[in-house]
Amino acid sequence: MNTVDQRTALEQAARERIKDSHALDGDVGRLDLFYREWASSYELDVGRDGYCGPMIVAELAGALQTAYLARQRTAIAILDAGCGTGLVGVELERLGFRLIDGIDLSEEMAEQARQTRVYRHVRSHVDLNGPLSDYSSAKYDITVCCGVFTLGHVRPEGLRELARVTRPNGFIIASTRKSYAEATSFEDEVRRLQDAGILVPAQRLNDGRYLAEEDAHYWVFQVPKKASGPTEQRP
Numbered sequence: 001m002n003t004v005d006q007r008t009a010l011e012q013a014a015r016e017r018i019k020d021s022h023a024l025d026g027d028v029g030r031l032d033l034f035y036r037e038w039a040s041s042y043e044l045d046v047g048r049d050g051y052c053g054p055m056i057v058a059e060l061a062g063a064l065q066t067a068y069l070a071r072q073r074t075a076i077a078i079l080d081a082g083c084g085t086g087l088v089g090v091e092l093e094r095l096g097f098r099l100i101d102g103i104d105l106s107e108e109m110a111e112q113a114r115q116t117r118v119y120r121h122v123r124s125h126v127d128l129n130g131p132l133s134d135y136s137s138a139k140y141d142i143t144v145c146c147g148v149f150t151l152g153h154v155r156p157e158g159l160r161e162l163a164r165v166t167r168p169n170g171f172i173i174a175s176t177r178k179s180y181a182e183a184t185s186f187e188d189e190v191r192r193l194q195d196a197g198i199l200v201p202a203q204r205l206n207d208g209r210y211l212a213e214e215d216a217h218y219w220v221f222q223v224p225k226k227a228s229g230p231t232e233q234r235p
Contacts, residue, residue: 015213017045022151022179028127031105031153039108043085050212051087053175056205057146058091060173060220065097068171069141074098079140081162082128082148086113092144093118101140103132128154131161138167149176149186156189159221163199168225172199175216178207190221200224 017038024030038045065073073096080088083102092100093116102122104110110124126132128148143166148154162172176186193199203220210216 013045015049017041018049018211018213021153024152026129026153026155028105028129035106036108039085039106039112042109042112043087046087046211051210053146053210053216054087054091056208056210056218057088057144057173057175058095060203060218061092061097061142061144061171062095064142064171064173064220068169072096076141077101077139079103079135079143079162079165080113080119081143081145082154083113083119083122084109084147086116086118086122088144088146089113089118090116103128128158128161132165135165137164138170139165141167141170143170143172145172145174147175149174149184150180151177151183156184156186159189159193160198163193163221163223166223168223170223171202172219172221172223174219174221175210176219177210177214177216179214181217190219197224 021034024034061078065076069076076097077099078092078097078101080092080100080102083089083104086102089100089102100119102110102113102119103126104113104122104124105127107124110122113119114122123134143162145162149156149158159172166172180186190201194201199221201219202222205218207215208218
C-alpha cells in the first residue's frame with residue numbers, strides 16, 4: 001500500500017470510529033467502554049477528519065469575555081463539559097484563560113485531559129445526561145461544550161444542568177452537529193428553557209466548520225438575571 005492509499009485508509013477508519021460513536025444511544029456503559037478503547041487514538045482520528053470545533057468554541061469564549069466580562073481572562077471560571085482529551089482546554093489556555101475545570105464520562109479521556117496541565121481539576125464518571133450533583137449552582141462564568149450534543153451522546157435536556165451551574169449573566173457555548181440538530185428536539189428544548197427564564201439564546205453561528213464530513217451550529221446562550229444589562233456578577 002502506497003503512502004496516499006495508507007493515508008486514505010487511516011482517514012476512512014477514523015471516520016468509521018466517529019460514526020460508530022453516534023450509535024451508542026446515550027447509554028452510559030456503552031459510551032464508557034467505547035471511549036475507554038478510543039482514548040489513545042482519539043486526537044489522531046478527529047485530527048485526520050479536520051476537527052476544528054474546539055478552536056471555534058474557545059474563540060467564542062474569548063470574544064464573550066472581551067465584550068461582556070470585565071475581569072481579566074485569568075480570573076474567568078470556565079467549565080469544559082465533556083472535555084474529552086482536553087482539546088478545548090488547550091485552546092482556552094492559549095487564549096489566556098487559566099481557571100478551567102473539566103468533566104467527562106470516561107476516565108481514560110479525562111486522564112488525557114489532565115496530562116495537558118491546562119485544567120485546575122478534571123473529574124471523570126460524570127454523566128451529562130443526569131444531574132451535576134457535585135457542582136453548586138452559579139459556579140462558572142462560562143460553560144463550554146464541544147462534541148457533547150451529538151448523536152448517541154447527550155440529550156438536549158442536558159442544557160438545563162449546564163445553565164444551573166453557570167452564573168447569572170454568564171454564558172453557555174455549545175456546538176451541535178447539523179445531523180443532531182435535525183434529528184433531536186434541541187431547538188424545542190431551547191425554547192422551553194427560554195420560556196422558563198433559564199437561558200436566553202444570544203447568538204447562533206449556522207453551518208460553521210466542524211469536521212470534514214459535516215458542519216455544525218454554534219450556539220451562545222446567556223443565563224439571565226433580573227437586573228438588565230450585560231454587567232458582570234462577581235463571585
